[in-house]
Amino acid sequence: MDAQRAGGACERRRRRVPGGRGRPARGPRGAEYVVLGCRAAGPGCPRRPRLRRCGRALASRSLPAADRAHRAPAPAPALFGCRAMALRRRLCAWQATQRAGTATLLAGPVDGAPQRADRIQGADRPGWGTLVKVAYLTPQYPKVSHTFIRREILALESMGHEISRVSIRPSDAGVVVDPADEAELHRTVVLLEAKGELLRSFLRSLLARPADVLGVLFDTVRRGLATGSGLVRPIAYVFEAAALVALCQAREIEHVHVHFGTNAATVAWIAGRLGGPRYSMTIHGPDEWDGPERHLLKPKIEDSAFTVVISSYGRAQALRWVGAEHAERLRVVHCTVDDPFFDAAAPLEPQQPMQFVCVGRLTPQKGQLVLLDAFAALLASGVEARLVLAGDGELREVVEARIEALDLGDDVEITGWVDEGTVREHLLASRCFVLPSFAEGLPVVIMEALALMRPVLSTYVAGIPELVVPGENGWLVPAGDVEALTRALQRVASTPVAELQKMGEVGAERVRMQHDVVVEAAKIDELLRASAADDPV
Template sequence: MSRPKLAYLTGEYPRASDTFIQREVAALRAMGHEVLTCSIRTTGAEHLVGPEQRAEHAQTFKVLEACRAPLRLLRAHARCLRSPSRYLRALALAWRTAPKGLKGRVYNLIYFAEAGVLADHLAAAGVQHLHNHIAKASCTVAMLASELSGIPYSFTIHGPDIFFEPHHWRIDEKTRRAQFVACISAYCRAQLMCFADAADWPKLRIVHCGIDPERYAPAAQSGQSLLFVGRLAGVKGVPVLLRALADLAPRHPDLRLRLIGDGPERGALERKAAELGLTQRVEFLGYRSQAEVAEALSAADIFVLPSFAEGVPVVLMEAMAAQLPVVTTRIAGVPELVEHGASGLLVPPGEAGALAAALDSLLSDPDARRRMGAAGRAKVIAEFDIKTEAAKLSALFSEGSA
């Protein structure tokens, strides 16, 4: 069976915090797709933490970098102008879908300039379908590049932040023009249905982000070790976790917390841990490679993610694949992955007392930890295996090229 040649675009690729995109690309390649990777910005060195990221970074087309060469920018748009009607339609689309105000118009014209360079690159490479992850600025570029080149496009929508400003990012128009939209959960699809025209609802397909369960060895589950993996930003709720840890410390003298990830609030969180007397209990490890994350999961006893807003966190899938019981918040699409009392415990977001109580119950019950860990792994294998989810995407790509 012939597989269409694909291009993947996102704002910054590869990133240590977006390994699910790398896994998806790798799975599609394993199925026989040729996949070109494209990134609007050049990835920062802090994200190139493993061989997978470095290899992908080396072969990824950087759009802004190409745009900074004036002759390349002009030649790309000159080639796009060979179809003047298509060029003018794309320019009108950029103007019409711009956010309100002068700044919004200027930004969309910048996106149009980027789209011309991307469209030229894709056409020269013989790409048959363009797919975007994260439906913000990079998806605007994808929509405009599709209009300029005639190459169909689709996108994966994650949330939750895209739904904070749906009109700003014109997810209605992006959906209308897309061949299909991959929604990472039923909750995500329902949110998009609030803004997309009802005529476009059949395009909205649930395709989970996924992992390879075989990469994760069963966790130890015999001690008092907590693990958090995520960006150190306010949305992840780490201050709530630190307060819960301080509450638990008197009852669990051996309790320790390791945090993998980095971000704008790391310094403040390190100071907060010190204020709470947790310096000897908390270890900030920064970004780690996929292999190092898998190793940390196998050494932990409970995985905890106290976020205020999420889609369906891939790191929860990884923890569950490692047979770790998880404690996380009852938000968005999380309950579609974690069943309360079966594979983990769900708590209200922002409530340190509830988080501490949930952790206390699991720390005191090794049998419950083992039972939930086994149930979690079974759930991930059944519904969140990257091979299965990539096959769904491949079928959608192939439908459009038939």
């Protein structure tokens, strides 16, 4: 590469470096940094070294009154620091290969795993100098079933972005059991915890921009009445959006990324219309597909900086609601599994007990009642087995009643809410993971089971067939079919342990290839940087 081209590339990457106004960020000796230098420039480029302190927790500082009403972020625990350092080592290795013109990534555990050349498609990425202050907005955070959001946030912070955690509602009391989620709980701003601030933020917006605010309020109410959302909910969205705008202004947040395209995405969309930062969202399903018009999916996708979907199936569903000119906004970024699952993987023992495990909320869409009927039929056929239902939810009393009616009290266990480590223990103690869902996006727990080398029995629903391949790493049955599920359970019970182990190994490799946390978070990173640089997505 000639010097002129290298210098031009480096100059472009000088834009929007927080804290430095184009100069290298500096700090006390011994602090942790990542190199964000120009990958296009050679070692001799005078502008190439550029350092930025790695963000773990948001820095505690004096904030305007609008922000002091919210929780102050707390320092991250040692658990987070260790995982952040591991991610940084992998990211630094990846950045080095990018500058060398390759597309290689450390795929496995950090300590000496072999490199793969097929983990990243394309080595041409936006400049590493464009960092973004981002608010990660969710309907409720932290939450037992949302550990993948925590992984994504941690990976982006390891890349240098400053991430504020923002939740619409507080976490359910007594439900957060994972130590890492406990740490996140104290770092999360909850909009509905400061209801007085909602009103003050709305009134300040109204006084500053009366015509715009009233126009947005009337339009939101009109859309809400037209889609059956009523009157109160749209008004609440506007108040929440005003509080979000105030928070973003107080923390100088440049971008809001939302997980789930439902109410939280509506708040971010309204916030943008009230003068807030640009926004993007990750659509998971199935709620968005059940009510796309009620959730205003079309205008939210069209007005977003970009929209992420977690599977090809999800992207196809989103394309049903937007015009072809917006198709490029839709990008597939998979949910991920972290290294602890791969590191904990263990082969099946020759005398492994015949245990099945189902991890998930006890809700109608997860299909636990169908599973109980099929499991009772399996036992009636003479197979000795045990079933663990790891989770809790609104259907628990109904599930317990079904267990009693089928006389399965000695063969089925309901654990209640469990942390990530306990989930791993239950998966490793089982021969097969079972999830007979009626509706899904692409369940992260399937990735976790496969990462632990346990085959999966699930249904032909949504994005599940993109990961579970019958005969290779698991079995698929039609959703709601008790007889088909019973036959599949019998096939699992009759399959030799050596064959189950081989299927698990194939599944683990498939998860490594498609759901690596560094690879998938890097896709979000690229989209954020391109959006910040006003480049087309």
